[in-house]
Amino acid sequence: MNIAIERSGAIAIVQVDNPPVNALSREVRSGLIAAVQTLDADPSVQAVLLTCAGRTFIAGADVNEFGKPPQAPHLPEVIAAIEQAAKPWAAAIHGSALGGGLEVALACRFRVALANAQLGVPEVNLGLVPGAGGCVRLPRLVGARKAAEMVVKGSPIKAPAALDVGLVDAVFENDLQQNALTWLSAVVEQPLPAPVLQRSVAGAALSSEEWEQVAKALLPRDKRLQAPAMALECVKRACEAPVAEAQAFERETFLSLRGSAQARALRHVFFAERGATRPPEIKGVDTKEIQLAGVVGGGTMGAGIAMALRDAGINVVLMERDAESLQRGLDRISTTYQSSVKRGRISAETAEARIAGVRGVTDYTGLAEVDLVIEAVFEDLQVKRDVFAQLSAVCRLDAILATNTSYLDPAAIAHGVVAPERFIGLHFFSPAQIMKLLEIVPTAQTSMQTLATSFALAAKLRKIPVRAGICDGFIGNRILRVLRAQAERVLLAGATPSQVDAAMRAYGMPMGPFEAQDLGGLDIAAFQRKAAKERGEEVFAPVAEQLCEMGRLGQKTNGGWYDYEPGERKAIESAVVADVIAKVSADVAKQAWTEQDIIDCLVLPMVNEAALILQEGIAQRSADVDLVEIHGYGFPRWRGGLLQDAVERGVGEVVERLRHFAAVGMTPEPCQKLLAVAETGTF
Numbered sequence: 001m002n003i004a005i006e007r008s009g010a011i012a013i014v015q016v017d018n019p020p021v022n023a024l025s026r027e028v029r030s031g032l033i034a035a036v037q038t039l040d041a042d043p044s045v046q047a048v049l050l051t052c053a054g055r056t057f058i059a060g061a062d063v064n065e066f067g068k069p070p071q072a073p074h075l076p077e078v079i080a081a082i083e084q085a086a087k088p089w090a091a092a093i094h095g096s097a098l099g100g101g102l103e104v105a106l107a108c109r110f111r112v113a114l115a116n117a118q119l120g121v122p123e124v125n126l127g128l129v130p131g132a133g134g135c136v137r138l139p140r141l142v143g144a145r146k147a148a149e150m151v152v153k154g155s156p157i158k159a160p161a162a163l164d165v166g167l168v169d170a171v172f173e174n175d176l177q178q179n180a181l182t183w184l185s186a187v188v189e190q191p192l193p194a195p196v197l198q199r200s201v202a203g204a205a206l207s208s209e210e211w212e213q214v215a216k217a218l219l220p221r222d223k224r225l226q227a228p229a230m231a232l233e234c235v236k237r238a239c240e241a242p243v244a245e246a247q248a249f250e251r252e253t254f255l256s257l258r259g260s261a262q263a264r265a266l267r268h269v270f271f272a273e274r275g276a277t278r279p280p281e282i283k284g285v286d287t288k289e290i291q292l293a294g295v296v297g298g299g300t301m302g303a304g305i306a307m308a309l310r311d312a313g314i315n316v317v318l319m320e321r322d323a324e325s326l327q328r329g330l331d332r333i334s335t336t337y338q339s340s341v342k343r344g345r346i347s348a349e350t351a352e353a354r355i356a357g358v359r360g361v362t363d364y365t366g367l368a369e370v371d372l373v374i375e376a377v378f379e380d381l382q383v384k385r386d387v388f389a390q391l392s393a394v395c396r397l398d399a400i401l402a403t404n405t406s407y408l409d410p411a412a413i414a415h416g417v418v419a420p421e422r423f424i425g426l427h428f429f430s431p432a433q434i435m436k437l438l439e440i441v442p443t444a445q446t447s448m449q450t451l452a453t454s455f456a457l458a459a460k461l462r463k464i465p466v467r468a469g470i471c472d473g474f475i476g477n478r479i480l481r482v483l484r485a486q487a488e489r490v491l492l493a494g495a496t497p498s499q500v501d502a503a504m505r506a507y508g509m510p511m512g513p514f515e516a517q518d519l520g521g522l523d524i525a526a527f528q529r530k531a532a533k534e535r536g537e538e539v540f541a542p543v544a545e546q547l548c549e550m551g552r553l554g555q556k557t558n559g560g561w562y563d564y565e566p567g568e569r570k571a572i573e574s575a576v577v578a579d580v581i582a583k584v585s586a587d588v589a590k591q592a593w594t595e596q597d598i599i600d601c602l603v604l605p606m607v608n609e610a611a612l613i614l615q616e617g618i619a620q621r622s623a624d625v626d627l628v629e630i631h632g633y634g635f636p637r638w639r640g641g642l643l644q645d646a647v648e649r650g651v652g653e654v655v656e657r658l659r660h661f662a663a664v665g666m667t668p669e670p671c672q673k674l675l676a677v678a679e680t681g682t683f
Contacts, residue, residue, distance in 0.1 A: 003031030008181050010046035012039050021059035022052045024100045026071045029078045040086045047188045048089045049180055056095025058104055066267055075100050075132040079107040083195045092180040093117045106137040106196055112170040112180045113159040120156025124227045127263035131254030135234035136246045137196045141166050143203035144239045151231045152218040201239045225638055226262050261648050265640025272623035277459035285452035294373035296387055298329015302376035304432030310354040312460045317367055318360050326360045364390040372400040384413045392418040400450055402426040407473055407528055411443040421447035424454055429632050437632035438463040439474050464631045469618035476628045482609045485540040486602045487513040491581050494590035497561045503598035508636030514561035518554035542584045600657050605667045607646045608674055615673035622683035643683050651678040
């Protein structure tokens with residue numbers, strides 16, 4: 001049974017037990033309505049305490065019902081039954097009360113919680129708004145501003161903060177059920193407050209000007225996101241319109257958004273992220289505990305990896321080649337943590353503890369007892385091989401050896417490693433302590449335990465892990481290389497860098513490809529192209545090669561694809577770059593470029609390359625590609641990722657557009673995988 005009823009004197013205890021997160025399945029919804037009817041008919045019941053078994057209160061809707069036709073009873077019916085019950089209900093919250101879970105709690109006359117519980121309405125993160133009265137009830141407890149913040153931002157708040165704003169009535173440090181029963185026994189002897197929906201909006205009303213200020217403060221810059229603005233409008237209606245009208249508007253908005261492309265895209269990302277740390281191929285495989293980790297290399301990447309490990313509570317041994325380099329690495333870590341303290345992100349005590357958990361060494365013997373060591377040195381095959389030869393000699397045979405290479409072949413790096421089954425590629429993205437993506441790259445000899453442990457480590461680091469096969473650039477950088485090449489092809493055919501960048505920003509990217517190169521430095525891609533040429537591969541970057549030869553490496557040299565005033569980041573159209581483009585493209589036919597043509601000429605070849613990556617088995621699933629693009633390269637989340645966006649558009653149309661551009665030499669022909677998907681409609 002999902003719903004159980006017990007008694008404690010005159011108080012009935014209704015317990016929801018629907019593992020793992022007590023989601024609001026159809027059975028739970030039906031059971032709650034039945035409980036209301038049963039207890040209302042029992043004259044010996046004075047009040048009802050709603051509790052949940054397991055590790056959390058009701059954490060929201062049942063994700064297994066997402067995308068399926070809704071089944072009665074619907075959540076608004078459940079909430080109406082609880083709110084209109086003859087006996088007052090109180091919600092006892094532990095863990096998380098999110099989305100529909102909080103809406104159920106709002107239907108109760110009272111709410112109490114453990115101090116570490118969190119409450120929120122995160123529907124906006126799925127392209128939705130609360131659909132069962134959350135927007136209407138919240139302002140009646142916490143006021144217009146706080147309700148707007150909770151609904152539009154979708155971020156949960158802790159129980160003590162919820163108590164401060166009036167969302168809960170009491171907070172307990174422990175023994176939730178007994179404390180809640182004692183508290184409820186006392187309050188039901190006093191005059192009962194009105195049901196939440198019958199109360200006035202808490203606090204002062206907001207003027208039109210104040211609502212505009214709230215909108216400016218809360219709404220995202222990207223106005224193409226639909227849910228945040230609609231969520232704010234729902235809260236505004238709840239504060240200004242009659243209750244029935246506000247409820248109807250909220251429900252209508254919820255239903256209209258539920259079937260939208262953005263909601264489908266965000267649901268796709270939600271499920272992909274949910275399963276990222278537990279791919280089916282490692283199910284049931286034992287993992288090793290990582291308590292002490294080594295990092296070889298104290299540069300920007302190595303220091304970032306060390307901080308990512310420390311943020312997860314893993315002690316670190318940082319190794320550098322000499323005392324001076326080691327001190328720079330330790331100082332880099334310390335400075336970054338102190339900066340976080342100044343910005344209010346962590347406390348001084350937390351920073352001190354994390355810094356203290358990093359020990360520096362200049363000899364490989366200092367890594368003899370680590371459970372895992374991650375190499376983060378210069379991208380040179382022989383240099384990396386030398387590192388692992390040393391590590392093989394000193395590390396325990398059960399210690400995992402990982403390379404952070406972004407382009408080199410991990411199997412080639414592992415050549416000569418003792419016990420190669422413990423070797424793996426862990427490609428962090430910079431800054432490693434912030435960026436969420438982690439590409440996990442096993443070799444043919446990597447054991448399943450090493451692979452599974454790497455995914456477990458990613459979960460501990462709160463990263464989004466994606467398994468990648470071995471090829472130049474793995475998944476993300478291989479697709480990035482296509483983007484950069486296509487951007488240059490469009491330049492040679494008549495577009496300008498600013499046109500290309502503006503088009504990609506319009507598509508939803510945080511910055512265009514040329515702006516991004518100037519920010520990171522053109523020399524990074526130049527080094528990668530050099531390595532590719534040495535492997536006998538063809539590269540296409542005629543303009544970028546010229547700019548590098550001229551010493552135009554981006555913002556750090558006051559000139560790259562754009563010009564920059566010293567110390568400034570504002571991009572200025574460059575006559576020098578225009579002249580280089582003109583000379584390189586003298587024999588290339590020019591055309592007038594529309595924004596959509598630029599987008600298609602850059603994005604659709606990326607889709608084709610991603611399809612090739614799937615065709616070759618470099619990526620296991622299309623969702624993995626989408627996670628790489630979102631978490632590693634700033635692809636707009638609301639599009640659902642590169643391949644989800646192609647599916648939403650229609651892969652048949654993608655194929656036709658590629659053929660159109662391929663006919664004039666601007667893009668490759670669609671690959672076999674893409675042609676097959678055009679027939680089925682899904683990757």
